[in-house]
Amino acid sequence: MSVAPGTDRSHEKSVTPSTVSPGAEEAAWTPPSWDEVVRQHADRVYRLAYRLSGNQHDAEDLTQETFIRVFRSLASYKPGTFEGWLHRITTNLFLDMARRRSRLRMEGLPEDTDRLPGGGPTPEQVFHDTHLDPDLQAALDQLPPEFRAAIVLCDVEGLSYEEIGTTLGVKLGTVRSRIHRGRQMLKSTLEARREQAGRIDG
Numbered sequence: 001m002s003v004a005p006g007t008d009r010s011h012e013k014s015v016t017p018s019t020v021s022p023g024a025e026e027a028a029w030t031p032p033s034w035d036e037v038v039r040q041h042a043d044r045v046y047r048l049a050y051r052l053s054g055n056q057h058d059a060e061d062l063t064q065e066t067f068i069r070v071f072r073s074l075a076s077y078k079p080g081t082f083e084g085w086l087h088r089i090t091t092n093l094f095l096d097m098a099r100r101r102s103r104l105r106m107e108g109l110p111e112d113t114d115r116l117p118g119g120g121p122t123p124e125q126v127f128h129d130t131h132l133d134p135d136l137q138a139a140l141d142q143l144p145p146e147f148r149a150a151i152v153l154c155d156v157e158g159l160s161y162e163e164i165g166t167t168l169g170v171k172l173g174t175v176r177s178r179i180h181r182g183r184q185m186l187k188s189t190l191e192a193r194r195e196q197a198g199r200i201d202g
Contacts, residue, residue: 031074038067044083045090051152052094054141062097066090087159088167091149098145139189147182154179 032040045066050059066089077085140148146168153159153167165175 031077034067034071037070037074041083041086042067045086048087048090048152048157049094051137051140051156052091052149053097054137058097062090062093065093069093084163084166087153087157087163091153091167092169095145095149135190135193136186139186139193142189143182143185147178147185150175150178151182151186155183 042063046059046063049062049066050056053059053062066086069089070086140151143151149168150164153164154161159167161172161175161179164179165172168175170178
């Protein structure tokens with residue numbers, strides 16, 4: 001099974017439950033298949049995973065793991081905001097990965113030869129939809145994972161503070177603090193990069 005980017009089918013019937021009365025919705029909703037979920041949401045999940053991780057390898061791994069988690073939990077999923085659920089799973093997987101690497105103090109990862117091959121468009125073909133400005137992405141990559149997640153969800157994905165709090169499982173005040181401090185760190189890093197580039201050009 002492949003969950004490569006470029007498989008979004010916005011013209012197809014959405015697998016996200018429609019808005020009806022809670023009782024009728026839960027009774028009528030049937031969990032979609034793996035292929036349906038992937039076709040509908042793969043591009044969105046990969047885009048978020050790339051912006052959080054900053055590289056193709058991790059983004060592909062996070063995307064695949066997200067859909068594995070989703071498919072395992074579909075039977076018990078209660079109809080609601082499907083996109084919010086995907087945001088939460090993807091972001092939490094990224095934070096788990098970052099914490100695990102921090103504990104192990106890993107400087108790099110070996111290539112995983114057992115990963116599923118990707119189908120559809122290559123990352124280059126979806127470059128403009130996925131990649132941020134190189135300087136901005138590099139500055140984001142230097143932020144601590146918790147601050148990076150808050151900034152990406154707010155300033156890139158456009159989530160509200162309340163949605164970010166739900167996604168990260170933290171209070172509203174913590175969301176505000178992380179975004180405020182993250183923006184300050186991001187600004188300082190970008191200014192330093194511009195100054196360095198100016199010295200090189202000069």
